[in-house]
Amino acid sequence: MAEGKHISLFLIDGTFGGLVTAEILNWTGHVLKGSRSELSRICQREEAQRTGVYILLGADKAGNPLAYIGETDNIANRLRQHEKKKAFWNDVVFVTSKDGNLTSAHARYIEAQLIQRAKEIGRIPLENGNEPTGGADLPEADASDMHHFIKEFLTILPVLGVEVFRGRSAENNGPVASESQTDLPVFHLYIKKYDCTAYAQIIDGEFTVLKGSKIAPKTTQKKDVTEGTLKQFESRKRRREQLFNSGVIAADDEGLLVLTRDVQFTSPSDAAAFVRGRASANGRIEWKTEDGGTYADWENKER
Known part of the structure; x- marks a missing residue:
């Protein structure tokens, strides 16, 4: 019998379609999803000042789904850059750590793992032009922790309507x-x-x-x-x-x-x-x- 999972969703505006956060009991991760039109509010939030990994969601010129996966030491600053340089995206979802222990090396490792998985599944093409570098040589214990962190993040994403990673690798x-x-x-x-x-x-x-x-x-x-x-x-x-x-x-x-x-x-x-x-x-x-x-x-x- 499959294990259940307790996921807590918080509708920040009290309505469906607005900003939403998601967490799992006893998991250090914190996820936020919002639309590009809410970018100003997103960037003002405390979690957007942290190190994390983000996914931009949108469509190409033909209307086909498209995504971009990235990492940064400051989510808000990076999203402001993408606001100016990337036109395709309409929504963003990002994950940070509640305890502040997610380092740049951890974020690069998570980014690399997510890009690899998304490309293996091939459900939604990535706008990423280059393979990620770095973050692959974490200490064994850290790598194990990050695999658990990624697993929980991937559990939350479909609940938020993010289907980049749904399917078989x-x-x-x-x-x-x-x-x-x-x-x-x-x-x-x-x-x-x-x-x-x-x-x-x-x-x-x-x-x-x-x-x-x-x-x-x-x-x-x-x-x-x-x-x-x-x-x-x-x-x-x-x-x-x-x-x-x-x-x-x-x-x-x-x-x-x-x-x-x-x-x-x-x-x-x-x-x-x-x-x-x-x-x-x-x-x-x-x-x-x-x-x-x-x-x-x-x-x-x-x-």
Whole structure:
């Protein structure tokens, strides 16, 4: 049975969407998230004067998610610099230490670990141009402490809506996930027309089509459909094109399309439509377990 985690959130303005802090019981870290429009208030806060690691969140010119990970001896000063030099970001989240024991070396170490993990997962591209240097030669005890610090920080981030680190890292990101990794089954969807199979698993609460899955090489849609269906089809087609252009989808020697990393979806049906290249699909019956049962069958057993 998984261990629970007590996370304390404080809405500074008393409303959703404003400044929010997050802490975990018996953890020395302190996390704050806010929007760029609140930068002046953020920079006036006491924790923003400390050493820490920050993540800028936004989108590129095409509207695709983009992030930047950095470290600094003074969060407020660095954010003011980014306000002038970086246009893409809309939100920031940063972590500091409540006891003031987070040093510059610690921050550089955390930054390096986070950048490495974000690139391994590949869910959201980083705007970082260079690999981080320094902070990798911490004493053994300090490195152990920082790994625990990072683990707790990564636990908090999805709660705040930060998805940069959600998903499997590259070392576990194989063609088919092991059921022992999540204790949940691997589903498959076979397309007879193209003799190809996609695989999926629920990872970190998201229905995820796995790296190595093969999907239909074309998107197809009947002409005699409703305007809503046509819009949905165009939306799915655009997502395919974006993933292809970013290298997440690649063509193989057989003319099929293969996923080069895991891709997350809102539902089994959303994923099935993507795999088949259609506007819609009933993923609850199209995704099958190893014994031939449907996703719906498995879900009913779990209730």
